[in-house]
Amino acid sequence: MIIDIAGKVVNLEAVLLQGIVQGAELERDLFCRDEEISRYNQMLQMYVSCDLSVDNLNILNIGCGICLEATVLYNHFKKADNSVRLVGIDMHVEAIEYAQQQYVSFGENMNFVCGDARELDWFVHDFVDIVVMSHPEIVYSNGTWKKIVSEAMKVHVAGGLWLNTFYFEREMDTMHKIIAPDYEIIFKGKNEHAREVVSFFCPHQYVIVARKK
Numbered sequence: 250m251i252i253d254i255a256g257k258v259v260n261l262e263a264v265l266l267q268g269i270v271q272g273a274e275l276e277r278d279l280f281c282r283d284e285e286i287s288r289y290n291q292m293l294q295m296y297v298s299c300d301l302s303v304d305n306l307n308i309l310n311i312g313c314g315i316c317l318e319a320t321v322l323y324n325h326f327k328k329a330d331n332s333v334r335l336v337g338i339d340m341h342v343e344a345i346e347y348a349q350q351q352y353v354s355f356g357e358n359m360n361f362v363c364g365d366a367r368e369l370d371w372f373v374h375d376f377v378d379i380v381v382m383s384h385p386e387i388v389y390s391n392g393t394w395k396k397i398v399s400e401a402m403k404v405h406v407a408g409g410l411w412l413n414t415f416y417f418e419r420e421m422d423t424m425h426k427i428i429a430p431d432y433e434i435i436f437k438g439k440n441e442h443a444r445e446v447v448s449f450f451c452p453h454q455y456v457i458v459a460r461k462k
């Protein structure tokens with residue numbers, strides 16, 4: 250597919266495969282961060298129930314990048330009487346270093362790890378209550394993300410929440426097919442709070458919220 254990114258005509262598959270998307274996303278994220286954070290928060294309020302009654306809630310954000318959504322995710326699930334711990338994992342060194350600096354004030358309640366999510370056993374020791382993936386490359390990655398999803402499902406507790414956002418409907422549909430046997434879909438569809446699409450990099454256009462059976 251040929252697309253236009255910031256005035257450059259490029260082959261989408263080639264861009265994604267070369268990993269150039271990481272740098273472009275970093276720039277996009279930093280460019281409109283406040284608006285994105287606010288929109289993500291509105292999406293959470295609209296589609297994601299925060300009624301999990303777990304005293305020590307573990308959130309795992311896989312392929313978290315710079316994890317712009319960390320604070321709103323934390324606040325969404327934090328109540329007066331529970332503790333919330335968010336862990337983000339990504340292979341992108343620069344993004345993880347940025348996230349580590351950004352959320353240092355949360356101390357032990359937020360942790361960002363540089364590593365390969367195709368293997369999660371080495372650092373996930375407790376079951377995860379909430380699995381988050383924003384823009385998983387499920388359609389383009391030659392099996393990498395299918396492996397990541399299967400690892401995530403292994404560490405996800407029964408009854409836990411699964412929250413994904415996507416650029417494209419076909420990515421959402423692909424993820425749906427993969428998780429359908431093990432998950433009950435709570436919401437799947439267009440995110441009313443996403444920005445209007447003006448370029449390829451318009452985040453969180455489609456949402457899946459599901460519960461592990």
Ligand SMILES: C[S@@+](CC[C@H](N)C(=O)[O-])C[C@H]1O[C@@H](n2cnc3c(N)ncnc32)[C@H](O)[C@@H]1O
Binds near residue numbers: 339
């Ligand atoms: C499309 S980006 C999304 C980043 C961020 N979640 C966002 O919404 O802006 C996909 C991310 O997955 C990460 N990733 C790809 N393969 C990975 C793997 N095997 N283990 C961990 N992270 C991976 C990439 O480094 C990249 O940051």
